[in-house]
Every structure is written in C-alpha cells, then in structure tokens.
Amino acid sequence: MMANAKHAMKWIGAKEPTTLGLDTSLAQVALSLSKREKDDYATRTDRSARSPRPSKLSTMVSDSKPAVWWNVKYKNRWLSDGSIVSGNPVHTNFLWNEIGRGTDLRKLETWMKDSNHQIEALTAAVFATKPPRYEKFFGVEAIDIEKARRGQKHFVQSCQKCHGTYEKGWDQAEANKLSTAKLLQNFKVTYHKKTPVIDVGTDPGRYLGMKEFSDDLNRLQISKNLNAVVEPQKGYVPPPLEGIWSRWPYFHNNSVPNLCALLTVASARPKTYVAGKAIDKKRDFDQECVGYPIGDKAPEEWKSNKAYFYDTQREGLSNSGHDEKILVREGKEIYSQTQKSELIEFLKTL
Numbered sequence: 100m101m102a103n104a105k106h107a108m109k110w111i112g113a114k115e116p117t118t119l120g121l122d123t124s125l126a127q128v129a130l131s132l133s134k135r136e137k138d139d140y141a142t143r144t145d146r147s148a149r150s151p152r153p154s155k156l157s158t159m160v161s162d163s164k165p166a167v168w169w170n171v172k173y174k175n176r177w178l179s180d181g182s183i184v185s186g187n188p189v190h191t192n193f194l195w196n197e198i199g200r201g202t203d204l205r206k207l208e209t210w211m212k213d214s215n216h217q218i219e220a221l222t223a224a225v226f227a228t229k230p231p232r233y234e235k236f237f238g239v240e241a242i243d244i245e246k247a248r249r250g251q252k253h254f255v256q257s258c259q260k261c262h263g264t265y266e267k268g269w270d271q272a273e274a275n276k277l278s279t280a281k282l283l284q285n286f287k288v289t290y291h292k293k294t295p296v297i298d299v300g301t302d303p304g305r306y307l308g309m310k311e312f313s314d315d316l317n318r319l320q321i322s323k324n325l326n327a328v329v330e331p332q333k334g335y336v337p338p339p340l341e342g343i344w345s346r347w348p349y350f351h352n353n354s355v356p357n358l359c360a361l362l363t364v365a366s367a368r369p370k371t372y373v374a375g376k377a378i379d380k381k382r383d384f385d386q387e388c389v390g391y392p393i394g395d396k397a398p399e400e401w402k403s404n405k406a407y408f409y410d411t412q413r414e415g416l417s418n419s420g421h422d423e424k425i426l427v428r429e430g431k432e433i434y435s436q437t438q439k440s441e442l443i444e445f446l447k448t449l
C-alpha cells in the first residue's frame with residue numbers, strides 16, 4: 100500500500116486551506132485531474148504528471164466546510180453548491196476521493212463493480228446517520244422549551260420555505276404525555292422534493308470553483324457509468340437544519356462564528372474571529388450564541404493561534420449575504436434581539 104500510495108502521489112495536486120477548519124477537496128480533485136491525460140479514463144502518464152494543464156483552482160479560493168452525512172437522505176443534489184445532480188452520492192464520493200488520491204480509474208471502476216454489496220451497505224449507513232442532539236450534550240435543562248416554541252413561530256414565518264419544516268414533539272396531539280426529551284425531538288422533517296440552490300449573496304468562490312472543472316469530470320467514462328453528473332449552480336443549497344447547533348462556524352465557507360452572528364445583518368457581523376478546539380464544553384462553546392465564543396468571551400490562548408485566524412476580508416472568506424428579505428425588509432431589521440434569541444433557542448432543538 101505504501102509503495103502504491105507513493106507512486107500515486109505523482110498525480111496528486113493538493114492545496115493548503117486558507118485558514119484551518121476549511122477543506123480544499125474541490126481544488127484537490129481539480130488539480131489532481133489536471134495532472135492526468137484528457138482521455139475517458141483520465142489516464143495517468145509521466146508526461147501528464149510533469150506538465151499539468153493549467154487550472155484556475157491553483158490560485159482561486161473555493162475552500163469550504165464539508166457537508167454532513169446526516170443530511171444526504173433529504174437531498175437529490177449534493178455538495179454545498181448542489182452541483183452533483185444525479186447518481187448515488189456515495190459513488191461520487193469514492194470517485195472524487197480516489198481522483199484526489201491519484202488512483203488508476205480503470206482499477207477503481209473494477210473495484211467498485213466487485214464491491215457493490217459493501218458500497219450498498221455503506222450507502223445504507225450514510226442514510227441512517229443521525230445528527231447529535233443538543234440536550235444529550237448539554238442536558239435537557241439547557242433548553243427553554245417555551246422560548247424555543249416562540250422561536251418556532253419566527254422560523255415558520257421566515258426560514259422554513261428554504262430550510263424545510265420541523266414538526267416537533269411539542270406539536271403532537273398528545274404532547275402532554277411526552278417526556279421533555281421527546282418534546283424536543285423532531286417528529287417529522289419535510290424538505291424540498293427537488294433540492295433547491297439559492298443565491299442569497301454569500302461568497303461565490305465555491306460555486307465559481309465548480310465551473311472550472313465540471314467538464315473534466317463529466318467527460319470521464321466512470322462518471323457516465325455511475326450516472327454522476329456535475330452541473331455548476333449559482334448559489335448554495337439551504338441546508339436542512341437538523342443538528343445545526345453542532346455545525347458552527349456557519350455558511351459553506353465557515354465565515355460566521357456563531358448563530359448570533361448569523362442572525363446579525365451582514366455589514367455588522369464580526370469581520371474576524373479566532374477558532375479553537377472543542378475541548379471544554381463550558382469554555383469553548385458559547386451556549387447563548389451557539390458556536391464559537393468571540394471577542395472577550397474567546398479563550399485567551401486561542402488568540403495567539405494564527406493558523407485559526409479567520410479574516411472575512413480575504414478572497415473566498417467573505418461573510419456577506421443571507422440578510423436581505425431574511426433579516427432585513429425595506430432597510431429595516433425584521434427581528435428584535437429578544438426574537439432572535441428565541442429563534443436561536445428553537446434552532447438548538449433541531
């Protein structure tokens with residue numbers, strides 16, 4: 100394996116993330132593909148390894164936060180930009196990972212045919228993945244149910260048309276017979292039949308990156324056999340929000356440190372923040388804002404760690420968007436501080 104991996108390295112093009120916490124797999128697939136011949140199986144030759152085709156992704160930033168497995172079952176377009184529009188996402192995951200590992204695609208194709216039952220089992224496991232529950236982590240007393248129910252009203256009004264509907268335990272006819280933990284559960288989640296992609300003005304880097312190599316992927320024989328089609332989109336998928344409390348920092352590019360910042364108009368969101376490891380749940384997570392503690396609340400030792408410094412002024416890292424008609428209407432904020440805090444309480448229960 101070691102010898103194989105070493106040999107395959109010649110056809111790997113990789114890139115460091117702009118800041119820690121972001122993933123550069125999109126660029127890795129593109130840059131690795133550009134080190135192969137342009138035929139149906141992207142054949143690996145010494146010549147192609149030595150002189151890769153130019154790719155804008157060597158400089159362009161399309162870094163992103165990996166999407167979660169537990170949302171896959173709700174979707175029929177995958178990735179944060181919804182650019183994979185058909186096929187089994189687990190197959191595509193294999194294909195892209197292996198391109199990024201410099202694998203011979205004819206060998207991969209044979210392996211995938213021979214390993215169908217394992218891949219099916221994996222697909223079933225992906226579809227069965229469940230999000231972590233806030234109350235399991237912090238205790239049921241960490242959620243104020245009445246406040247969350249007030250927040251649900253705002254959510255229904257402003258958010259569900261994009262993010263889906265969440266029928267709660269407390270919405271059930273016999274709710275008075277349920278335990279607190281059951282009241283907090285999602286009894287039924289309804290998401291769009293066709294996964295939407297919407298441009299709410301967030302950073303375009305990731306979806307623009309996709310345009311740079313979608314043709315290279317679509318022309319591969321193995322993509323055709325798997326029926327994996329990439330169609331670049333403008334905008335991003337409004338993700339289903341189950342387990343959203345555990346998905347900080349927010350947006351596809353990690354540009355927003357917590358939910359308080361997400362519910363702040365873009366121009367007033369923090370321009371920089373420092374991330375840190377989740378070790379101590381009291382210190383490293385802000386329960387009021389749900390996400391990273393920032394400013395004075397951030398642990399002192401985080402502040403000196405440059406690798407985790409997030410600067411929204413940098414290319415691809417903008418924290419713009421998701422405010423017009425969501426938080427602001429005709430120049431006026433829709434929600435008061437109290438209402439936003441109710442909304443956050445509801446989001447904790449998803």
Ligand code: HEC
Pocket residue numbers: 179254257258259260261262296297298299301302334335336337338343346348349350351352361421424425426442
């Ligand atoms: C017009 C559609 C639309 C509406 C309405 C909307 N959103 Fe979103 N939301 C999006 C899109 C699209 C994204 C993905 C943006 C990105 O990642 O760049 C998003 C992202 C998010 C995220 C971050 C998800 C993550 O994994 O980081 C949260 C949280 C969120 N929205 C909450 C809300 C709340 C709360 C409301 C209501 C106040 C709301 N949204 C209203 C479209 C919408």
